[in-house]
Amino acid sequence: MNPLNPFAESPHVVTVALNPALDQTIEIAGLRPGAVNRALRMQVDVGGKAVNVASCLSDFGVNTAVTGQIGRDNAALFEELFQRKKIANHCYYLDGLTRINSKLVDTVSGETTDLNMPGPEFTPAAATELLEQVLQRLDLLVEHARWVVLSGSLPPGIPEDAYATITRRVQAAGGAVLLDTSGAPLRVALATGPKIVKPNRHELAELVGRPLDTLEALVATGRELLAGSPAPDLVAVSLGEDGALFLTRNQALRALPARVNVSSTVGAGDAMVAGLVAAQLEGLSLADTARLATAFAAAKLTRLGPHLPRPAEVRALAQQISVLPIA
Ligand SMILES: Nc1ncnc2c1ncn2[C@@H]1O[C@H](COP(=O)(O)OP(=O)(O)OP(=O)(O)O)[C@@H](O)[C@H]1O
Ligand SMILES: [Mg+2]
Incomplete structure (x- = not known):
């Protein structure tokens, strides 16, 4: 346990970082595999999805x-x-x-090569111990924090039902879970009824095992999730530069992305997750949730790391987001 006075203020949101990462970005003018490359610049950012979400929430003033x-x-x-x-x-x-995940940015071709590490290898005993410690910590935190965000991959050796186990425990204690992951951890945890899920279109297609090439197919699939039992209250499907869908059992909206100068698309989904939670804390309507979540993503796009401009700027951006009803 870390000594930095973790109980100083009661947090309203907890994010669970089972597989955080340092993101190392290296710029090279003309990357040549197999050769000695002279790099121009290197930057190291703290990352991993759960840490990115926490960072954006904190910039917005959420404990x-x-x-x-x-x-x-x-x-x-x-x-x-x-x-x-x-x-x-x-x-x-x-x-x-x-x-440490590395991004090799070729400043000539504009291409980025990602080298992502799997994370530490857990023995069954170590996995059980970590999960038990995280669950006990959440038991305490959920007394104050309503929202728990589960996002990102699981490191090797952590069982694929880890997010399912956490979701059950948190929601039994009165908390609410937002889930943002992929593959088996998404499928297994979805069955335990997290309140919000935010797949991107590829994660949603993988979940249902068929391509989702049209807006109609994406909306129909989102509605399938909402008809499940237990079902989430809100499904947000992010579509990269095409914006995002926000679906509940009685409403379906599409938010168009803001036109901003893109510095980096890395972590745009994480910013959107942070915006979804911030909107829940403020009790916003679905349309205003769509605006705020999209504004978080757009605001992050203008920066390199998982950081947002001042809250007033994010709120001003939210006012400019177009939200359209879907028939
Ligand atoms: N190129 C872009 N131009 C404008 N908006 C974008 C762009 N890329 C992403 N966005 C915004 O960010 C939101 C989330 O992006 P995206 O769908 O790529 O999430 P993601 O795939 O989960 O990303 P990640 O997990 O890498 O953070 C989109 O719904 C959109 O509003
Ligand atoms: Mg994502």
């Missing part, structure tokens, strides 16, 4: 905590971000390094 795991050997970078953004650190410290 946020992170639980999960980080590696002791490069924990300082996480601690610096948590301290700077006043994010309560409830992470467990493991021996070794937090994984």
Whole structure:
């Protein structure tokens, strides 16, 4: 347990970082595989989806905590971000390094090559121990925090039903879960009834095992999720540069993306997740939820790391988002 006074303020949202990462971006003019490449510049950002969500929420002024795991050997970078953004650190410290994902940005071709690490390998005993610690931490936090965000991949050895287990426990204690993951962890946890899910179109297509090439197919599939039992209250399907769909049992909306200067699309989905939760805390209508979540994503696109401009700017952006009803 980290010493940084984690109980200082009662957080309203907890994000669960089971597989955080450091994102190392290296710029190279003309990447040549197999050769010695001279890099121009390197930047290291603290990341991983749950940390990105916490970072955006905190920029918007929401008291946020992170639980999960980080590696002791490069924990300082996480601690610096948590301290700077006043994010309560409830992470467990493991021996070794937090994984480092590399992005090789070729400044000539404009292409980015991603090298993503799987994360630390958990033995069954270590996986059980981490999950038990996270569950106990959530039991305490959910007394104050209504929303728990489960986002990102699971490291090797963490069972694919980990998010399902957490969802059951949190929601039995009166909390509400927003789920943003893919593959088996998404499928298994969805069956436990998280209140909100935010797949992108590829994650949704993989979930149902068929291509979703049209808006009609995407909406119909979102509605299938809403007709399940148990079912989420809100399904947001993000469509990259095509915007996003926001579906409930009695409403279907499409938000068009804002026209902004894109610095980086990395983490746009994470910002949208943060915006969805912020909208829930404010009790917004579905249309205003769609506007705020899309504004979070658009605001993040203008920056490199998981950071937002001042809340007033994000709110002003939200007013400019077009939201259309879907028949
Ligand atoms: N190129 C873009 N131009 C405008 N808006 C974009 C663009 N890319 C993303 N967005 C906005 O960000 C939202 C989320 O993006 P996206 O669908 O790519 O999420 P994602 O695939 O979950 O991303 P990630 O998981 O990498 O953060 C979109 O719904 C849209 O509003
Ligand atoms: Mg995503």
